[in-house]
Amino acid sequence: MIQVKDIKKRFGGVEAIKGSHFVIPEKSITALIGPNGAGKTTLFDIITGFITPDQGNIFFEGHDITKKHPFEIANMGVSRTFQQVRLFKYLTLLEHLRMVEDNEDIKIIRNLWKREKVDRRQYEDILEKFGIERDLDALASELSYGQRKLLDLAMAVRKPHKILLLDEPVAGVNAVVQERIEDLLLKMKEEGETILLIDHDMRFVRKLADYVIALDAGVVLVEGTPEKVLADKRVLEAYLGE
Amino acid sequence: MLKIENLNAGYHELHVIKDVSLELKRGSISVLMGPNGAGKSTLLKSIFSITDIFSGEVLFEGEKITGLPAHTLLQKGVAFVSQGRVNFGMLSVMDNLMLGAHHVADKKEVKKRLEKVYDQFPILRERQKEYAFSLSGGQQQMLAIGRALMSEPKLLLMDEPSLGLAPKLVKELFATIVDIRERFQTTILIVEHNLKSLMEFADYGYVLVQGEVVAEDECRNLKKSDIMQKVFVGTFD
Numbered sequence: 105m106i107q108v109k110d111i112k113k114r115f116g117g118v119e120a121i122k123g124s125h126f127v128i129p130e131k132s133i134t135a136l137i138g139p140n141g142a143g144k145t146t147l148f149d150i151i152t153g154f155i156t157p158d159q160g161n162i163f164f165e166g167h168d169i170t171k172k173h174p175f176e177i178a179n180m181g182v183s184r185t186f187q188q189v190r191l192f193k194y195l196t197l198l199e200h201l202r203m204v205e206d207n208e209d210i211k212i213i214r215n216l217w218k219r220e221k222v223d224r225r226q227y228e229d230i231l232e233k234f235g236i237e238r239d240l241d242a243l244a245s246e247l248s249y250g251q252r253k254l255l256d257l258a259m260a261v262r263k264p265h266k267i268l269l270l271d272e273p274v275a276g277v278n279a280v281v282q283e284r285i286e287d288l289l290l291k292m293k294e295e296g297e298t299i300l301l302i303d304h305d306m307r308f309v310r311k312l313a314d315y316v317i318a319l320d321a322g323v324v325l326v327e328g329t330p331e332k333v334l335a336d337k338r339v340l341e342a343y344l345g346e
Numbered sequence: 347m348l349k350i351e352n353l354n355a356g357y358h359e360l361h362v363i364k365d366v367s368l369e370l371k372r373g374s375i376s377v378l379m380g381p382n383g384a385g386k387s388t389l390l391k392s393i394f395s396i397t398d399i400f401s402g403e404v405l406f407e408g409e410k411i412t413g414l415p416a417h418t419l420l421q422k423g424v425a426f427v428s429q430g431r432v433n434f435g436m437l438s439v440m441d442n443l444m445l446g447a448h449h450v451a452d453k454k455e456v457k458k459r460l461e462k463v464y465d466q467f468p469i470l471r472e473r474q475k476e477y478a479f480s481l482s483g484g485q486q487q488m489l490a491i492g493r494a495l496m497s498e499p500k501l502l503l504m505d506e507p508s509l510g511l512a513p514k515l516v517k518e519l520f521a522t523i524v525d526i527r528e529r530f531q532t533t534i535l536i537v538e539h540n541l542k543s544l545m546e547f548a549d550y551g552y553v554l555v556q557g558e559v560v561a562e563d564e565c566r567n568l569k570k571s572d573i574m575q576k577v578f579v580g581t582f583d
Contacts, residue, residue: 153412
């Protein structure tokens, strides 16, 4: 579905990505792993148009999207989350969910203001599905960290998309929320979602991912099934040193 | 210098830290490591009394400090640098630093400490009158650490100081942490994911899984241990 071809990116003197090359298969969960500074988030930023690579191309469903703007890529059906959850403090949960449900920008505003026609039940079902035990009219600022993370995920899923890119979906959440997120992602996979995620937690990766790509210092170190990649000595060395 | 005995802690009904005991040597740099949700940050916060403590004791230099309010702990010599480079964005760099010594009445002493922090982080001196929000990520982390150092802590707790920093800055940061230990004569406990670089600098490590310490040793031994490798490749039960 997504093809990353010979991508290189340099920030000043630092070569963050040194010719990365891989393909994200459809209807499966692919995990991008690697120690801090391996270039995982930089690759996410390149795929979603936030950073333009110095060299190489990104193809999404066969189209070259390398030079497209983030909003164009998002509108084509690439939905992503960020490491740090950023919500609108003074908007309600309902407003957050309404905001993302169309890929036409003009509808974002329209959806926000046409509240009277909203069937609240379907939004309450979303909150229930994602385990956010709050009222639709609660403000985002009232949520705990775990709940914000869940709302962020709910928004990424609610947005019409063909692929989900999740940057550390379980970082900083407690074991209960982590388990809920694991269940949600596994269910989504069964329903045919394509997911690319970044995570450090190898137990989580082992449980969820069909395919793992290990990066270190801007290059693909090894890729394959979780068993193969996690058994590779080079991966452990990348994390812990020799 | 810090001793934790059979600590059980968490948030309301959520039991995160399960019967943890550990002891930090004076002047050491220790690392808390483990997968997401293992309770690393919660343990750090429990020392600083910002969680709910169900049972167990925290002893600092022989004195019971379990559950003492954060401002009292700061006066006793414990400082906490939280995750995410938290500063007061609309205050100047200098005002941010001064807040770290708000409990010190002696102005000369405060000035002396400020100079010491500026010597550690010269860029903060250069930018002392600028808003904190205008600093780069690395400089904001220096400011957060600098503010903690203003209290001249005997024990410095740091929650993922390298988060979001470029690899080059991460190495610099860890070297700075070693330097801080020498210059400020402090004992340091760090939660980190970025182990490859940190384990070159740190003395001792604790591996946490689901709220329990499953392994502890000197870093050079820990790196090679079976249990550590199992935790990292996700096969530890």
